[in-house]
Each structure stands twice: as structure tokens, then as C-alpha cells.
Amino acid sequence: MSHATVSTTDALPKTTIVRSWKTPIALAVFTALFALLLIAAPRGGETTFRVSTAADAILLPDVVAPVGFTGWACVVLMALLAAGSAWLVRSVGRSPLWVVSVFIIVGVVGFLTWAASGGxxxxxxxLAGALLGAMPLIFGALGGVIGERAGVVNIAIESQLLAGAFTAGVIASITKQPLLGLVGAAFAGVLVAVVLAVFAIKYLVEQVIVGVVLNVLVAGLTSFLFTQVLQPNAQTLNNPTRLPRIAIPFLSEIPVIGPVFFRQTVIVYLAYFIVAAxxxxxxxxxxxxxxxxxGEHPQAADTVGINVNATRFWNVxxxxAxxxxxxxLFTVGGGIAFGKEMTNGAGFIALAAVIFxxxxxxxxxLAALLFGFASNLQNTLSIIGSPVPSEFMLMLPYLVTIFVVAGVVGKSRAPAADGVPYIKG
Known part of the structure; x- marks a missing residue:
């Protein structure tokens, strides 16, 4: 009588590792592009990085970096990180976020050293300017995360930012109270969200279409009101009071960290709280x-007694808000008068931050902070007299967005029921 022997290893199901090579390929391409930049446009001299301000409790010395050596050292480090990313993808199936983060930091240091040669x-x-530039993106991205976690695609972030900027500017101009402008901005965002929620959840209209229509509607409405109402009465209706900066004692005097994070306005401190909350x-x-x-399994949620559509509605x-x-932040954040479509696509970059x-x-x-840094970098390079063409610098935030979303983000899964209307029963 024969007995068949079954190997335990053969009996176990084989796990298939899905590999995405987008990240190592993107890192390798950008390493090669930076190396070509150093070859095609070599620059000599030294770049000085000033890390302290006059108000810091401890003044740190400036860091002086030789342009040629630092640039090629960064190329080598970037190449090693790209190779490490490829090895990790081959070994475990994915490249961790920290590899991309370190790569970006090294690349930025190398590029800044080259661009600011002699300055x-x-x-x-x-960094402080980057934080301020990222703030609208952070609020927009958090709104996008909450909405999509609830199962509603929010393409209308742009319109919510624009409505908030308009309302805050008008209220702060009339009352001379920028904090009331913040309340009005949140209320304006809620009004736009109500339209999105009603059509997407109650009437089951395609959510992407509703979001696009809202973006066009709010842009047209605010432009009309700007031309017909704000411009003729600019001094009284479009002259918002700026939120004052508040320096937190002791923390604001810490080198680098203090000026960046703790010499800010109320809305920036509010952002810290909202992110954590x-x-x-x-x-x-x-x-x-x-x-x-x-957002993941509405049928199962309904089974245990959760009102799916009500939960989605209130979270949208x-x-x-x-x-x-x-x-x-576009108006009372800096005491800037409202202008037509002044958000300039920030809502779509915030949506990219949600995906990234x-x-x-x-x-x-963190993704919003990266995009904010890219936006502010053009201002800094303009001030120090960089040879980089101004047209390229204006494109930089959008190029970074494309690089991150299309090239760096590997396999990314949205909530399972994101964008799927729920019909009870």
C-alpha cells in the first residue's frame, strides 16, 4: 500500500508580489537630468546657507558649500538612493516613502547650491515661506481626505478655497476683524459642500461632474461679484485686515524651527491643531x-446600524468647512485684496496631495508641504538672482506635482467605495 507524500511547502498558496517600478525609474531619470544640468551649465564658486535669524536665541554659523563638489556629491547620493529604491522594489515589492523623501531633500540641496552660486x-x-504657501494646500488636502474617506470624491476643493478667499476678504474688509473673516470662509466652504453633498448623495449625480461644475460656477460667480461689486467699492469691500503674527515665547527663538513654525498667525496654529485632531x-x-x-464598505456599515448617507453628508x-x-489664507492671511481666480489651481494641487x-x-x-516648498522656491531664487528662467520657475509647482503623482507614487488604493453612491437595500 503506497502513501502519497505531500510537501507542506507545495500545499501553501504562493504569494504573488506586485512590483511597481515607477519610483526607481523616476528617481533615476531625475538623477540623470540633474547630472546633465551640472554638465551643460557648470557653475563655480560657493553658496552660503544662512540658517539663523537675528531674533534667534542661539546664532548658528552660516554653512558654505562649494558648488561643484556639492552638486556632484548630491548626484552620487541620488544615484545610490535610486539604486536602493530598485533593490527594495525587487526584494519586497515597493519602495518606502522615506527613500523618496531623502531623495527630494538631497536633490533640493544640490539644486539650490547650483542655482544660488555666489549668493x-x-x-x-x-522654509517659513514654504509653510505659508503650503497652508491652503494643507486645509484643502485635509478636506479632500475626509470627503473621500467618507466615499465622496471632492473635485470641488478649488471652488471651496476660492469661495473661502472671497468671503473672508469681504467680511474682514467690512468688519476690520480678520477672525470673523475666518468664520465666514468656513461657512462659504460649507455652502459649496452642501451643493456637492445634495447632488452627489441625494440625487446620485456623478460626483466628478458635480465637482467640475462647482469649480466653474464659483469661479464665474466670484469673478462677476469682483467686477460688479468689489472693484467699484475696493476701499470698503476689498481691503481686508491682515491676521497678526504671534511669536510664541521661547519656541520662536529656536534656530530654524522657531522662525518657521512659531512666528506665525492664528490660522497657521489652527492648522497644526486640525491636522493632529x-x-x-x-x-x-x-x-x-x-x-x-x-467609505470602504457601506453595506457592512449599514448592517450594523450606521446611516451611511447621513454620515457621508455631514462629513462632506x-x-x-x-x-x-x-x-x-489667500486674503486675510496676508492682508491681500481678493482677485479673480486668485487660488490659481491650488485646489487641484491639494487633490494631488490627497493622492500622494x-x-x-x-x-x-507632508505632500502639501512639498508642493508649498516648490511654490515658494521660485520667489527665493528670484530674490537671489538665480539663472533659472522665470518661466520655468512658474512651472515648478506643477512639474513637481506631475513628478510626484505620475512618477513617484506607486500603487495607491483609494477607499473602496470612493465615488460610489450608496442606495439602501
């Missing part, structure tokens, strides 16, 4: 569990 880069001012609430509270449930409104607050951040509040915030 001085004010590091604290550069959304993260904790989303992953450690009943609200967050319900939010994620209706919450997302609109947060995005509307981000719009206030894999629908996670912290990762989306």
Missing part, C-alpha cells in the same frame, strides 16, 4: 471608524 540662501525665510479622530475614535466604514460639510478656512498622501491626513500634509 546666500536664507534657509529660515525659505483629524489624524487622532480618524484612527482612534468612533467617528473615524464610522467615517472609514462608509465638515470637509468643506476645513477647505474654506484654507481659502482665507494615500488618503492619510499626515501623509497628505
Amino acid at each position: 546666500t540662501v536664507p534657509v529660515a525665510n525659505l 483629524v489624524f487622532v479622530a480618524m484612527f482612534y475614535t468612533r467617528w473615524g471608524l464610522r467615517l472609514r466604514a462608509v 460639510l465638515l470637509a468643506g 476645513i477647505a474654506g478656512l484654507g481659502g482665507a 498622501g494615500q488618503w492619510h491626513p499626515i501623509k497628505a500634509t
Whole structure:
């Protein structure tokens, strides 16, 4: 009598590793492009990085970097990171986010050293400006994360930012109270979100179409009101009061960190709180569990007694309020008069941050900071007299967005029911 022997290894199901080579390929391409830049346009001399400001408690010495050596050292490090990314993809199937983050930092240092040859880069001012530039994107991205985690695609972030900017500017101009402008901005974001929620959730209209229509509608409406109402009465209706900067004692005097994070306005400090609150609430509270449930598996959520459409509706409104607050930064954040379509596509970059951040509040915030840095970099390079053409610098934020979303982001999965209307029964 024969006995068949079955190998335990053969009996186990084989796991197929899905590899995405986009990240190592993108890193290799950008390494090659930077190396070509150094060859085609070599620059000598030294670049000075000023890391302290006069108000710091401890003054750190300037860092002087030789342009040629630093540039090629960064090329070598970038090549090693690209090779490491390829090895990780081959070994474990993916390249971790920290590899991309380090690559970006090294690339930025190398590019700044080359572009600012013979000049001085004010590091604290550069980073502080990047933080301010990223703030609308952070608010917009958080609104996008909440809405899409609930199962509603929010293409209308642009319109919520624009409505918030308009309303905050008008209210702050009339009342001379910028804090009231913030309240008005949040309310304007909610109004736009109500339209999105009603059509997408109640009437089951295609969510992307609703978002696009809202972007066009709000852009047209605010442009009309700007021309017909604000321009003839600019002094009284379009002259917003600026939010004052508040320096936090001791923390504001820490070198680099202090000027960047702790010499800011109320809305920036509010952003710190909102980012932390959304993260904790989303992953450690009943609200967050319900939010994620209706975005991942609404049928199962309905089975355990969660009102799916009501949960989606109120969370879309919450997302609109947060995005509307981000719009206030365009006007009362800097005491700037409202202008036609002044958000300039920030809502779409915030949407890219949502995707790059894999629908996670912290990762989306970090992505928004990257895009904000790219936007502010053009201002810094213009001040220090960089040879980079101004047309290229204007394109930089959008090029970074394309690089990150199309080239760096590997396999990214949205919430399973994102964009899928729920019909009970």
C-alpha cells in the first residue's frame, strides 16, 4: 500500500508580489537630468546657507558649500538612493516613502547650491515661506481626505478655497476683524459642500461632474461679484485686515524651527491643531471608524446600524468647512485684496496631495508641504538672482506635482467605495 507524500511547502498558496517600478525609474531619470544640468551649465564658486535669524536665541554659523563638489556629491547620493529604491522594489515589492523623501531633500540641496552660486540662501525665510504657501494646500488636502474617506470624491476643493478667499476678504474688509473673516470662509466652504453633498448623495449625480461644475460656477460667480461689486467699492469691500503674527515665547527663538513654525498667525496654529485632531479622530475614535466604514464598505456599515448617507453628508460639510478656512489664507492671511481666480489651481494641487498622501491626513500634509516648498522656491531664487528662467520657475509647482503623482507614487488604493453612491437595500 503506497502513501502519497505531500510537501507542506507545495500545499501553501504562493504569494504573488506586485512590483511597481515607477519610483526607481523616476528617481533615476531625475538623477540623470540633474547630472546633465551640472554638465551643460557648470557653475563655480560657493553658496552660503544662512540658517539663523537675528531674533534667534542661539546664532548658528552660516554653512558654505562649494558648488561643484556639492552638486556632484548630491548626484552620487541620488544615484545610490535610486539604486536602493530598485533593490527594495525587487526584494519586497515597493519602495518606502522615506527613500523618496531623502531623495527630494538631497536633490533640493544640490539644486539650490547650483542655482544660488555666489549668493546666500536664507534657509529660515525659505522654509517659513514654504509653510505659508503650503497652508491652503494643507486645509484643502485635509478636506479632500475626509470627503473621500467618507466615499465622496471632492473635485470641488478649488471652488471651496476660492469661495473661502472671497468671503473672508469681504467680511474682514467690512468688519476690520480678520477672525470673523475666518468664520465666514468656513461657512462659504460649507455652502459649496452642501451643493456637492445634495447632488452627489441625494440625487446620485456623478460626483466628478458635480465637482467640475462647482469649480466653474464659483469661479464665474466670484469673478462677476469682483467686477460688479468689489472693484467699484475696493476701499470698503476689498481691503481686508491682515491676521497678526504671534511669536510664541521661547519656541520662536529656536534656530530654524522657531522662525518657521512659531512666528506665525492664528490660522497657521489652527492648522497644526486640525491636522493632529483629524489624524487622532480618524484612527482612534468612533467617528473615524464610522467615517472609514462608509467609505470602504457601506453595506457592512449599514448592517450594523450606521446611516451611511447621513454620515457621508455631514462629513462632506465638515470637509468643506476645513477647505474654506484654507481659502482665507489667500486674503486675510496676508492682508491681500481678493482677485479673480486668485487660488490659481491650488485646489487641484491639494487633490494631488490627497493622492500622494494615500488618503492619510499626515501623509497628505507632508505632500502639501512639498508642493508649498516648490511654490515658494521660485520667489527665493528670484530674490537671489538665480539663472533659472522665470518661466520655468512658474512651472515648478506643477512639474513637481506631475513628478510626484505620475512618477513617484506607486500603487495607491483609494477607499473602496470612493465615488460610489450608496442606495439602501
